[in-house]
Amino acid sequence: xxxxxSRRNGRWLGRALSRRRRHPMAAVxxxxxxxxxxxxxxxxxxxxxxxxxTTTAAQTTQIEEGRQLxxxxxxxxxxxxxxxxxxxxxxxxxxxLVGVGAASVDFQVGTGRMxxxxxxxxxxxxxxxxxxxxxxxxxxxxxxxAPGPDIPDESMVNVDAEGVDVARGxxxxxxxxxxxxxxxxxxxxxxxxxxxxxxxxxxxxxxYEAMITGPQAxxxxxxxxxxxxxxxxxxxxxxxxxxQPDPGGLGIxxxxxxxxxxxxxxxxxxxxxxxxxxxxxxxxxxxxxSWRSSS
Amino acid sequence: xxxxxxxxxxxxxxxxxxxxxxxxxxxxxxRVVDFVDQRITASNWLKRNIRKVFPDxxxxxxxEIALFSLILIILSGVFLxxxxxxxxxxxxxxxxxxxxxxVGLSEAYASTLELSFEVRGGLLxxxxxxxxxxxxxxxxxxxxxxxxxxxxxxxxxxxxxxxxLSLLVLGITNGFTGYSLPDDLLSGxxxxxxxxxxxxxxxxxxxxxxxxxxxxxxxxxxxxRLYPIHILLVPGLILALVALHLMLLWYQKHTQYxxxxxxxxxxxxxxxxxxxxxxxxGFQFIVWGFIFLMxxxxxxxxxxxxxxYDPSQVTAGTQPDWYVGFLDGALRVMPAWGIDIxxxxxxxxxxxxxxxxxxxxxxxLALYPWIEQKVTGDTREHHVLDRPRNMPVRTGLGVGFIVxxxxxxxxxxNDFFATILEIPVNWISRFLxxxxxxxxxxxxxxxxxxxxxxxxxxxxxxxxxxxxGIIVVSPDGEFSERxxxxxxxxxxxxxxxxxxxxxxxxxxxxxxxxxxPAYKKERRRARLSRFYFGDVIQKPTREEMEQxxxxxxxxxxxxxxxxxxxxxxxTR
Numbered sequence: 001x002x003x004x005x006s007r008r009n010g011r012w013l014g015r016a017l018s019r020r021r022r023h024p025m026a027a028v029x030x031x032x033x034x035x036x037x038x039x040x041x042x043x044x045x046x047x048x049x050x051x052x053x054t055t056t057a058a059q060t061t062q063i064e065e066g067r068q069l070x071x072x073x074x075x076x077x078x079x080x081x082x083x084x085x086x087x088x089x090x091x092x093x094x095x096x097l098v099g100v101g102a103a104s105v106d107f108q109v110g111t112g113r114m115x116x117x118x119x120x121x122x123x124x125x126x127x128x129x130x131x132x133x134x135x136x137x138x139x140x141x142x143x144x145x146a147p148g149p150d151i152p153d154e155s156m157v158n159v160d161a162e163g164v165d166v167a168r169g170x171x172x173x174x175x176x177x178x179x180x181x182x183x184x185x186x187x188x189x190x191x192x193x194x195x196x197x198x199x200x201x202x203x204x205x206x207x208y209e210a211m212i213t214g215p216q217a218x219x220x221x222x223x224x225x226x227x228x229x230x231x232x233x234x235x236x237x238x239x240x241x242x243x244q245p246d247p248g249g250l251g252i253x254x255x256x257x258x259x260x261x262x263x264x265x266x267x268x269x270x271x272x273x274x275x276x277x278x279x280x281x282x283x284x285x286x287x288x289x290s291w292r293s294s295s
Numbered sequence: 296x297x298x299x300x301x302x303x304x305x306x307x308x309x310x311x312x313x314x315x316x317x318x319x320x321x322x323x324x325x326r327v328v329d330f331v332d333q334r335i336t337a338s339n340w341l342k343r344n345i346r347k348v349f350p351d352x353x354x355x356x357x358x359e360i361a362l363f364s365l366i367l368i369i370l371s372g373v374f375l376x377x378x379x380x381x382x383x384x385x386x387x388x389x390x391x392x393x394x395x396x397x398v399g400l401s402e403a404y405a406s407t408l409e410l411s412f413e414v415r416g417g418l419l420x421x422x423x424x425x426x427x428x429x430x431x432x433x434x435x436x437x438x439x440x441x442x443x444x445x446x447x448x449x450x451x452x453x454x455x456x457x458x459x460l461s462l463l464v465l466g467i468t469n470g471f472t473g474y475s476l477p478d479d480l481l482s483g484x485x486x487x488x489x490x491x492x493x494x495x496x497x498x499x500x501x502x503x504x505x506x507x508x509x510x511x512x513x514x515x516x517x518x519x520r521l522y523p524i525h526i527l528l529v530p531g532l533i534l535a536l537v538a539l540h541l542m543l544l545w546y547q548k549h550t551q552y553x554x555x556x557x558x559x560x561x562x563x564x565x566x567x568x569x570x571x572x573x574x575x576x577g578f579q580f581i582v583w584g585f586i587f588l589m590x591x592x593x594x595x596x597x598x599x600x601x602x603x604y605d606p607s608q609v610t611a612g613t614q615p616d617w618y619v620g621f622l623d624g625a626l627r628v629m630p631a632w633g634i635d636i637x638x639x640x641x642x643x644x645x646x647x648x649x650x651x652x653x654x655x656x657x658x659x660l661a662l663y664p665w666i667e668q669k670v671t672g673d674t675r676e677h678h679v680l681d682r683p684r685n686m687p688v689r690t691g692l693g694v695g696f697i698v699x700x701x702x703x704x705x706x707x708x709n710d711f712f713a714t715i716l717e718i719p720v721n722w723i724s725r726f727l728x729x730x731x732x733x734x735x736x737x738x739x740x741x742x743x744x745x746x747x748x749x750x751x752x753x754x755x756x757x758x759x760x761x762x763x764g765i766i767v768v769s770p771d772g773e774f775s776e777r778x779x780x781x782x783x784x785x786x787x788x789x790x791x792x793x794x795x796x797x798x799x800x801x802x803x804x805x806x807x808x809x810x811x812p813a814y815k816k817e818r819r820r821a822r823l824s825r826f827y828f829g830d831v832i833q834k835p836t837r838e839e840m841e842q843x844x845x846x847x848x849x850x851x852x853x854x855x856x857x858x859x860x861x862x863x864x865x866t867r
Contacts, residue, residue: 121719166394174480174602178610183480184600188611189710193719196611240394241600247411248422248594256481258708260595261617264429268589269360269437272430275581276356279574 059140066141069134073115082145100213101148102139107209109135111202121193122216149212156228157204159236163229169237172230176221184254185238190217200242204235349571350551350564354441359575361434363582364427365537371424372526378414380406381522383478383515392599400478400603403518407477407598422590428470429595430586432618435463443663443693446681447550450674453664455543458536460661465533467618472525474616478518481596483604484613486517488626492649495642513606550680553791555784559678614708624706625652628727670823671795684753685792687746688827694742695735702731750832753789756781758835758843780844790834798824 020026071080077094079085084096097104108114109130113123130138139151155161174183180196182188187198194217199207211231214220221231252259332338349355382402388395390405391412410417439459442448448456471489475482490512493504509516548562557563565571601610615623625648632643659666667689668674683690705712706727713720760780767775781789800817804810811817835843 165397167397170394170602171398174605174608174610178480178602178608180611182612183602183610186612187714189713189720191719192721195714237394244394246594246597248418248597249592251594254597254600255711256601256612257596257614257616257620258612258711260425260429261620263589263593264426264433264617267593268426268430268586269433272360272434272582272585273353273357273437275585276360276578277353279356279578279581280351280353282574 062137062140063144065134066137066139066144069130069138070141073129074138077116082142097142097145099146099148100142102143102151103149103209104213104215105139105142106135106151107206107213107215109138110209111206113215122195125197149209152205152208152212152228156232157208157235159204159232159239161232164236165233166237166240168230169233169235169240172226173234173237176226177234180218182255184241186253186255199238202238204239207235207238208232344545345566345568347545347548347567348562348564349549349567350557350562352552354445355549356578357434357438357441359578360582361431361438362537363579364431364434364586365533366579367427367583367586368424368431369530371420371427372530374420375410375417375424376526378406378410378417379403379476381476381519383513383518388603395599395602398603401518403476403478404598404603407479411599419587419590422593422595423587424473425595426589426593427586428473429617430589432463432466432470435459435466436618439463440693440697444681444683444690445550445552446677446686446689448664449677450664450668451547451676452543452550455540455547456664457661458540458543460657462533462536462540464657465529465536469525469529469533470616471619472521472529474619475521476518476525477596477598478604479598480601480604480608480610481598481613483513483606484609485615485619486513487606488623488649491645495645496650497639497641497646513604548678550678552788553679553682554788557679557791559676562678612711614711617704620707621700621703622649622653622707624703624709624727625649627709628703628706628724628731630728667827670820670827672798672820672824673795679791681792684746684749685831686827687743687750687831690746691739691743695739698738699731699735702727702734706731747830747832754832754835757786757789758839792834794833794836795828795831796833797821797828 070078070082074082074094077085078097079094082097084098085093087093105114108123110128112126112128115129116123117126128135143150173181173185177185180188180190181199182196185199187196189195196217208231210218211221211226211234212223226234246254252263380402384402385399386402386405388398388400388405388408390396390408392408395408407421410421412418442456442459471485475486490504490508493507494500496503504512507517507520508514509520549564551557551562551564554563602608614620626645629644629648632647634641634643681689683693706724709720709723709727712718713723760778763777763779765777767777769775780786798817798821800814800821801811803814
């Protein structure tokens with residue numbers, strides 16, 4: 001009984017499908033099934049769902065894990081061994097990562113700049129795509145290519161430590177950084193769509209890493225140029241500015257005269273003209289209602 | 296206005312007061328006034344001036360906004376001088392603002408910090424002074440645009456136009472010197488740009504720069520030199536010119552918009568006392584209150600963030616205050632042109648925007664009343680204002696200039712807009728380089744077309760009245776809409792302006808073939824005249840009016856009634 005019934009059942013299913021193959025919704029149904037299959041496959045295979053390594057993972061395990069993550073998420077542009085890739089026309093698809101160091105990876109991946117959402121003038125800061133452990137693994141792997149700047153210790157970016165000089169940080173910031181990032185760290189425009197980002201709310205560690213690695217349009221400020229303490233002072237200054245209230249009222253972006261001018265025209269003169277129009281209606285003529293019909 | 300009339304006002308009101316009260320002092324004062332009046336008969340003069348008539352319109356208050364904010368600037372400025380130290384002496388900061396403690400800076404900057412953080416009410420006064428300045432110059436600019444678009448600069452007010460323009464230039468100058476005084480990073484950078492402009496002047500530039508800065512930039516002198524200019528010289532000139540401006544206004548009387556009962560020989564409005572004493576006095580407190588409110592709630596020029604000036608430093612987003620922004624913008628979009636003359640670089644990229652451009656803007660602006668007089672050949676006095684649409688070319692020129700100015704403004708903040716809009720700053724600059732050339736003519740053309748359209752509508756309204764929305768079917772089946780004729784006063788306001796026909800040049804040769812020596816000049820003038828008035832839509836003639844009223848599609852019964860201008864006063 002069983003073989004015949006199953007054959008009959010199969011025939012029934014095949015008949016049902018073939019009868020509906022020209023149904024208007026058939027294509028949609030097939031598309032949904034395929035999409036669902038692809039999505040499930042991606043979810044199972046994608047790096048974010050890869051099993052996290054145990055906390056006792058040795059250095060080599062971490063590097064190996066980083067290598068795997070790198071091969072999936074980074075190698076398409078930077079090459080399988082981080083050697084970088086150049087397009088046929090000579091433009092750089094992804095620069096070589098040999099010698100950029102762990103700090104660079106921690107900055108680029110930790111602030112969400114890498115992996116890039118789309119090629120553009122500059123990688124944008126966004127929600128990081130990897131968790132902290134994965135970032136550490138990637139950093140360990142890239143650092144294994146060749147020595148480079150290390151991720152700073154907690155103590156190097158502790159702005160509340162003994163001997164931190166906010167005023168000196170301010171002088172250093174205005175001398176070295178303000179021409180692009182502005183005196184209050186609001187950022188500014190650079191050439192051809194590049195820009196110095198706003199530094200408000202950036203983690204101290206990432207500011208430090210940016211200084212030692214010089215990401216994108218930014219120059220490198222190595223320890224010869226700005227010592228570790230001086231870097232810490234700069235970070236302390238930025239955090240101080242960030243935490244300062246605006247004693248004069250609304251900060252209007254702390255961006256200086258452009259926003260002040262906009263306020264002076266839109267709010268200042270705009271408001272006063274509104275009052276002027278009101279004052280004109282407060283007259284004897286307005287009460288008697290015989291005037292202004294002709295103006 | 297209020298300040299000048301307060302004393303006579305009390306003097307005039309004294310005698311009735313004595314009757315009302317038995318106060319010996321008031322009685323005595325009344326007797327003194329009466330004694331003086333019987334001998335010099337000042338009361339007629341006073342009466343005439345106190346009852347001076349002014350017309351009423353919101354746009355006539357723009358100048359008042361400027362005047363009242365100027366008073367506020369002077370008062371808050373006096374407060375600031377009590378603490379500000381105009382010195383570039385280097386000191387180590389030991390004041391209340393911790394993020395700058397131990398930093399070497401100038402006394403000027405330190406005293407500005409002291410004003411901001413240690414002097415009671417100092418920050419408020421700084422902000423009042425700065426906001427009032429931004430409002431003052433904005434109000435002057437808006438006032439000037441009003442004068443331009445309504446033709447209030449025409450005879451006899453050309454002189455006052457010049458006085459006003461000088462006030463605007465002086466205001467901008469003083470604003471800039473004030474911006475430079477605190478010796479913060481922005482003010483120093485601003486001065487550096489001014490120095491660059493000086494250096495671009497051929498031959499004398501270097502000497503001029505050394506003369507003004509007392510040596511190599513920045514030197515130790517510039518702040519102590521700008522200070523007397525900022526608090527004494529320019530304010531003195533401004534006050535003198537404001538007095539002249541108001542005296543001329545008083546003497547020449549105020550202009551008025553066209554309307555029922557208004558002509559070039561009268562002024563329709565309300566007497567200065569009591570109506571405008573109350574209104575202008577009240578408005579003064581509104582302006583002051585408004586500016587104080589802004590100063591108390593919106594932070595302006597937080598110099599402690601910018602840091603002290605150091606020639607080795609500069610900050611992104613360095614911009615001048617809005618009224619200098621157009622010059623900065625011109626510098627930013629100017630292509631990098633330069634000419635090498637016998638080994639000397641002529642920096643056209645700086646010379647043109649920083650030195651030549653202001654002259655190119657100011658000269659036609661100053662001469663405009665005479666330019667227009669030349670074109671129209673009109674030397675009569677005008678006291679009734681033009682409606683901007685009735686002078687399409689003038690209005691177009693004005694709007695073209697506004698567009699030019701605004702584009703330069705945007706150029707001055709190109710980095711700001713690049714950041715906000717996330718567009719490459721190079722694209723913005725390139726776009727502006729083209730639109731600064733192409734935008735104004737386009738704006739001129741569009742504005743002129745709009746004006747002509749509005750003129751056509753006015754003509755239509757005068758001839759056929761307003762559409763009533765009532766559709767009538769005649770026995771023949773013809774559909775027509777009834778029109779409601781305009782009230783007489785409204786029709787008068789729409790037709791109060793002159794018909795101006797373009798001038799035709801005389802014949803090139805007279806009847807006997809002798810060439811006209813002035814022909815070329817006449818032809819040139821005729822061309823200009825045709826540019827101004829060639830396609831103006833003329834208001835209807837009397838014949839056209841009568842024709843229209845006879846042929847009218849069944850006009851509604853005229854609801855028009857004579858305008859009785861209530862309790863207004865007409866004088867001349």
